Amino acid sequence: MTDLFTPLRLGAVEINNRVLMAPLTRCRAEGEHVPTPLMAEYYAQRASAGLIIAEATMILPGNSAFWHEPGIYSPAQIAGWRLTTDAVHAAGGKIALQIWHGGRACHPDLNDGAIPVAPSAIAISGEEVHTPKGKQSYTVPRALQDAEIPAIVAGFAQAARNAREAGFDMVEVHAANGYLIDEFLRDGSNQRQAPYGGNREARARFLFEVLDAVSAAIGADRVGVRFSPLNSFNDMQDSDPVGLYTWLAETLNDRHLAFVHLMRADFYGKQQADVLGPVRKHYQGNLIANMGYSPAEAETAVAEGLVDAVAFGTSFLANPDLPARIRKGSALNEPNPATFYTPGPEGYTDYPTLAI
Template identity: 65%
Template sequence: MSHPSLFTPVQAGALKLPNRILMAPLTRCRADADHVPTPLMAEYYAQRASAGLIIAEATMAIEGNSSFWMEPGIYSDAQVAGWKLVTDAVHAKGGCIVLQIWHGGRACHPLLNGGAQPVAPSAIPITGDEVHTPEGKKPYVTPRELRDDEIPGIVAGFKKAAENAKAAGFDGVEVHGANGYLLDEFLRDGANKRSGPYGGPLENRARLMLEVVDAVISVWGADRVGLRISPLNSYNSMIDSDPVAITEYIAKEASARGLAYLHVMRSDFLQAQSGDVMTPARHHFKGVLIGNMGYTADEAEQAIAAGQLDAVAFGTSFLANPDLPARIAAKAELNAPNAATFYSPGPAGYTDYPAMAA
């Protein structure tokens, strides 16, 4: 078999993964108007059940924090029922699936949230980009700085989302601490200019993320909880003065808690920042380390064989190739993804990518 390291099983906490070709969380905007997962989503995820692990897309932990218009939530009974269709379909195909729980922070928009102003660690807007709304693309607005006394409600919302994810039949949860959304905004000093217990030194900026992780652990146990970080990614106007220090600190804290895995985005979508965050993550995190962003199967094989990481999460290649592990094993050609349908409604570019010919 080609790529033997990719096809070696791995134990991530309580999660027994049959291979190390994981499906990265991919926002696809196919939920309904009430952010309820649809039968089409169940079909999509079930098609990809041969992944070692499916990390389902960013899902609203708390109502009123939409930043993608038609993304799913996990705060209502209807959403729990919709996700149960998904998990049942994936499990019926022998797959393993965790839910990525998320708060959009300053990436949210009033037009998506009944006119409500988005919240953030500091009143600093995202610049240089626009958000999709029912009225077309619009500039991001300046967020409202969260008060310290509001933060326990955020933590409680994530805990409830974790409870709902369990009710929906997931195998675990991933806390979304990446890509310029609320937890990442608190973590990185380019977006967090506040003082007090949640601002200033790194230990304070990381406090909210770790409080959320601890709340989720209280529901699931650490061995079914993962955390995703993106110390270098400048998407959503993000930057930090010391991304390596962030990586080291979060890796140590995640390791001390015994998390099932740490999921690290190794680079920058926009190529504005560079550096090596995988080496310090490997050094300081003793559990399963997942790498993400731009890996080919060959590079993933080499990195796993060398002990640099334990698994790789593939994004657009899994989007376009529902049978990606089989294609990698056979060294078969991959379908090319169609970016024009990444966020459009319906099955086109979603459930209609062909599997490899027999």
């Protein structure tokens, strides 16, 4: 019987268990969005994950949404990330980089005054962003011109090449949580006309161009993609999330990706539906699920074939040795939200592991 500790092949990469670490923004990069030795220590501590999916990482300069998030567009960033991948590999782990464009979630105060870009000139409402000037409301973004989109697609492809140069085993394209690709996909944020707006095929065009370019750059068997059909974070919604993602699941089969990573719920509980079932039914490749899984539910989901693996977020944040704790049925450390985005090791590299 398949369980959480049965090995799994994700495209070109063989992983030794199905307890994955979800991408978690931690805001510990320094200077010009350069990964640090402290980040290498943090990820190496969690190398027992079947696959670590490292945090959202900027593909291009001038698109910061978190102030101290890392990038993968400069030689210094590539060298900084190499510290992490070397440390994870030395500890026996596998690691992917989540490549990302923040879209309308970026803010001028984080980007030398540059106005953020989006599919349509619609601001995020009801949420605030942390900036050097304190919490700020989101600004109205500038709608991208069609002619500007190919350069962003090329930025994703180059980021994937840079990730491989930095030693990552694979990449995950971030198409979730109200950032640029997700903004194009969902009709609540995409009010433009064809070729990149209107019906679902046009709204998905940007996603497919990115996936095809990244696959051409490093091979589709080293590319995954993350979706959040229901998540209303960053003021997101769609009029037919089940229909959209059922169609996407079918359409993605021809691209032979390493995996699809699906966030099954909404952070805020505003949108309710079963998206996991239809995606599992229609997508023939590896399906990773995320959001709110207990170890017991994850075990059942894998054993019953509902998913191929489960990605844990805050559980991995607070438990560097999460797979060992799950295997032994041990208690889990509680995460401290006050240190999720603060600098330094507190709440980052100081969570205890089990006594051997």
